[in-house]
Amino acid sequence: MKEIYTKYKTAIWLWGVVALALLFRWFRYFESELLERDTLGYLQMGKLWATEGVQSAYSRSHDLYYSAPPMLPALMALGEMTGIGSLNVGLWVNLLAGASISLALYVICRLLFEDPRYALWAAILGAVHPFTLRLSALVMRDIPYVSMVLWAIVCGVLAVEKRQMRYWFLFSLFAVLASLFRKEGTELILVFCGWSCWSLWRERAHMWKELWYLCRAGVIIITVFLVCLLPVQIYLQKNTDCTWGIYNQEWMSSMYHKITVGDFAGEYKEKQQH
């Protein structure tokens, strides 16, 4: 018994922490007697999607949910169709995504620190982080998004360390999943752009070799991202009232205007007056 513990000590501790993370989140779920308002919106969307199709899910839901990315309502609709129940599916997606945050933090820290114990401590901190723990027990899009982002970072860290294209492929896949939960998942493309600039400057002695490597990685990432997301966006925008998209033209132009004019104060003053 002692031999087995010594051999698998880290794995036992790590999976113990993940199991505890799941248990705490489960416990928190039973503490809350009411569902969040957003949860009710997603439940309605999931049920409408399952019974009347995606058009009804977007057109008959509240205005607030027109811009909701399709992943969570789709999963909840699947739960409704299979008889598992939309609320159960939504809850389990959140609980598992929340518990997997500890695992993702463990892998990141394992690659970043000399001492492997640090990774386990990070997993513990991730498991008990109050705000994350509370949010994991709700049926919302935020925790699955955060979890997918962290797993994309895991793949990114592995990709730059091992210099293998398959990790960039996985990085892109997780970025797609993150974008399907919240459109901010697109930020991961910015992360790759930032890394490319830094990497080119760092390897300026072998710039062409590095450029070739980054171009290959970039092509993989952009292709996976667009191939997976564009058809979904085009279908939803053509056939439903959904306004979700990987690129928000209106928001970007407004942001550009604010940056160039430097007018950040207007909105603040309006809010204060309100």
Next chain:
Amino acid sequence: MIIIKILLAYIGNLLDVSFAILPILLVAAMFGLKSFKKNAALQFFIITAGVFLGWRTLFCFYNGGGISDRYIMILPLLFTVPAVAGIPVLSRWLVRLLAWKNIKVREQTVVWFCLIVISAISLGKALNPPDRKPYVHEIADYLKSHAGDGALMIDATADGGRIVFMGDLKVENRGVSKFSRNHEMFLKEFKAVMADPANAGRRIFLCVRVSSPDEFVTACRTALGGFPFVSRYSSRIKKDTVLLYEKIETPVE
């Protein structure tokens, strides 16, 4: 000046989401930088954290200071990674402090002590039960037994969706602005719903949360020239009262 105010509000939000322990660990981690591997993975991670922090800061300015806690919650999780380096530093300081008092403890023991303390505080905060709203269940029960299918509930509490869900009601829920937040907006929206010919002949319920029910009724009478509603349920929540009114044909003074 406004930019500083926005920035301070943003930092305040960030500290709220992070929970007090994380900033302390981050400060301690500044003294434990040697524990990091100096590799490409670390550089990638720093760039990632920089992009996420920068983008959210930009969004905060774009939004005029208001930013949801849920939107920035990825940042504390990213900062957990460098914060871990602060745990052994804090433990080392504690060991030295105890040694000064002639108490000898192994550093590893202190590390686990720190982790247990952090976990206990965090769990205490996380598992603190949320606010109870018994009126949601009670109003749902009342409507289930008294309101028939097709009734209309004008909801000014923002809990209408929950009431309908909890009671599994076949009642239409129409949300309007809260009275306590903006009287004029509430009265305008309320008036519009009441004047809608589609609602004529329907059973209409009104659910509000107000600090003074008398002030609310007076404001409605003045604005609408009468308040043809009768109270069916009321409950005190902190300093407010939650009320359920039902429309009647003959106004009661």
